[in-house]
Amino acid sequence: MKSTKLERRTQKLQLTTGMPWAQALKHVAALAPSAVLIPEAHPSQAVLETFFLKSFAWPQADPHHPWGIRCVEPSRNRLVLVFEDQQLPADDYESLTRDLVRAVVPHVDEWGEVRGIPGARFTVARGGILIRRLNMPGSITIVGIPAADWGTAMNLQRQEAEAAGMRYCHDSSPDQWHADELPYREPSTDPLPGQHPRRTSDAWLGSGLLRRAPLLRTIGVPLSTTAWTNPSLDKGQTWIVDYIHEPQVPAPLPHQGYIGLLTDPECGLAITRSTLHCSCARFPEYSTECRFNARSSRGQLGALQVRFSRRTGDNLELYQEDRDDYAARRKLYRPIPAHLARGSAETIHAQDSSRRS
Template sequence: MRAQHQDVSLLRRLYTGESVQQARRAVDGLQNSQTAIPETASPAQQFLEARVLVGLLEFRNLYTRFPLGISAVQPRPDVIGLGIESEERAAEILFNLLPSYVPAHNEVHGVPGLRITRRHQTAIELQVLGESARLRLTGLPSTLWRSAEERALSNWVDADSMHLCWRSSPRAWTAEEREHHARWENPDDQYVQVKRRGAWLGSGLLRRAALLHTVANTFMADGHHSAAFGMARLVLQSSHARAQGPGPHNVVAALLDPVCGLPLELKRYRGDTDENYGSDQQFVLEDAGKTAVLDLRAAVERPPSLLAPELWQAIVRRMPRSGFTSGLSPSVLAGFCSLGAA
C-alpha cells in the first residue's frame, strides 16, 4: 500500500507542481472516497475556481517563467492554494479578482463579494463573503503581498472612475455587487445554468494547472470561455517552444489519465503529429454528459521579441525533459487524422 501511495503521490506532482513531501502528505490524508486530486466540496467553491482560471487566462500584461505565472497548486476540497510566481503577477491577479465598480458602465469588475479575509506569513486568503468558497495565494512574504496590493492600485486603478468594493466594504457586499450578481448570476437564466453545469471543467483544470509546465514545453497560455448549444466552452491557447522537449499532446494524455485526469474524451484533432514541424494543433475534448468542452489550441513557435533573453533562458531551464508516459501518443493522433477526425 505504501508503494502504491508513493506512485500516486508522484503522479499527483505532475498535475499540481507540489513538492514530493506536499504530494505525499496530501495523498496520505485523502479519504477513501476521494481521488488523488479531490474535487471541490461545494458548487460555490467549484464556480469560484472556474472564474479564477478564466481570470488567469484572460488578464495578463507581463511575461512570466511559468505559463500562467503559477508555479504550483495545492487542491483541497474546501480551498485551493495557488503559488504565485512574482509580486508583479500577484498584483495583476489581485486587481482582476477583487471587485470594483465602474459607474460609467454600471458594471462590477472582478468577483462580486470576494474579499481578503486572512493574512499569513507567506500567504493571503480570499473568500466570497457569505459563502464557503476560498482561495489561498501563496509564495510571497507578507510585506510583498501588501506591496502587490499597492502596486495594483497604483498601476491600474483610476480613483475618479472606479469604486473599490473590496476596500470600501471589507465585511459586506456593496449594493452594486448585489445588483450585478442578481442581474448576471440569476439561477433561472439559461446561460447561467450552462456555465454552472460546466464549471467543473475550469475548476478541474485549475487543480491541474501545473501540467502546462511539468509534462509539456509550454511557455505561455491564455484563453477565454463562452457557452453555446447547452455546453460551457473553454478555449485554452498555448504556445510551445520548438525542439525544447515534450509537446502539447502530453497535456491531453495527462487529462485523459484514469487516475488523476478529468472525465473527458478526445473528440477531434487537427494538426501535424510532428510537433517539431511548427504547425498548429487543436484538440477538442468533452465529457460524456455534454456539459463542457475544452478546446486546446497549441502553437509551436518562437518566443515573442518583447520577452527578455534572461527570462527566456529561465523558461527553457525549467522545461521538462520527458512528457506524460502513458495514454495519448502521436500514432494515436495520426489515426485520428487518417480517420477524418479533423
C-alpha cells in the same frame, strides 16, 4: 522508472499539481489506493475558482509558469495556489502582484460593469492572501506574494481606479455584498450580463483547469499561457487554453502525454476527447499549432479546446532575446516519464478505436 503503484500515483500527482515529491508522496500515501488524486471542487468552490481563472486568464505580467502558478494544493473546499517569485517589484505596473490585484479584486469599472471576483473579500495573513466569497463555503489561498507587496499593489491600484472612475466593492461593503455584486450571488435564476459562471454546471471545467495548471509544463518550455471563454453549442462555455511553448521531445509526444494525464481516471478531468487536429508532421510554414477538443463525459455543460502552439527556429528568436528569462523558462519544462507517456498513448489509441467502432 517508478516501480510501485504508490510511486506511479505520486508521479502523476507531482506532474499535475507541481507539488514537490515529498509532499506529493505524503498526500498519496494518505489516500485509499483507488481514490482519485485530485478531488473535484465543491460546487461553490468551483465557481470561486472559475471566477479566479477567468479574471486572471490573460495576465499582463508575462509570468514564467502557466498563469504564474508554480504549484497547486487542491481539496474539496479549498485551493492553495503557490505563485512564482516576482520578476518585478510590486510597485511596477507589470508586476505579478499588481496584475493579480487588478484582475481579481472586485470592482465596478467606469462603464458600470463588475470586474474581478464578485463577492470576494481578501484577508492578508502570514500564510498568504485568503480569498473567500461572502457567506459562501470555500476559499483560495495565494502563497508566494508577500503581504507588504499586496498592500503596496492595492494602494497603487486604488489610486489608478479612482483616477479612472472605478470603485472597489469592498470599500463601501466590506462585510456584505455590494449592490452591484448581488446579481452574481448564488443561488440565483436571474440572467447575468456577459458570460459569467453563475451555474455550477458551468464551473466544473474552469475549476478543473486551474487545479491542473502546472500540468501544462509537460508539453514543452512555457513561453506564454493564456485562456478565454466563448459560448459553447450546449449553452455553456468553451474554455480555450493557448499554450505557447518550445517543444523538447519529438512529435507527437508533446501533446500525447499531456492529453493522457488530463484524461487519466486518477488525476485528470471527467472529459472525453472530441477531436485532435495534429499538424506535427507538417512543415513549420504551414502550421505551428495542434488543437485538442473535448467535452464532459458526464453530460455537464461546457467544452474545452487546448491549443499547442509551437515556437521553433525563427519563431523562437523573440523569446530568446532576454537570455536570462529564456534560461529560466527552460528550467520549468517537466518531461513525462516513458512509462506514463506509453500509457497515455495507449489511452488515446483506445479512445480512437472505440470511436471508430
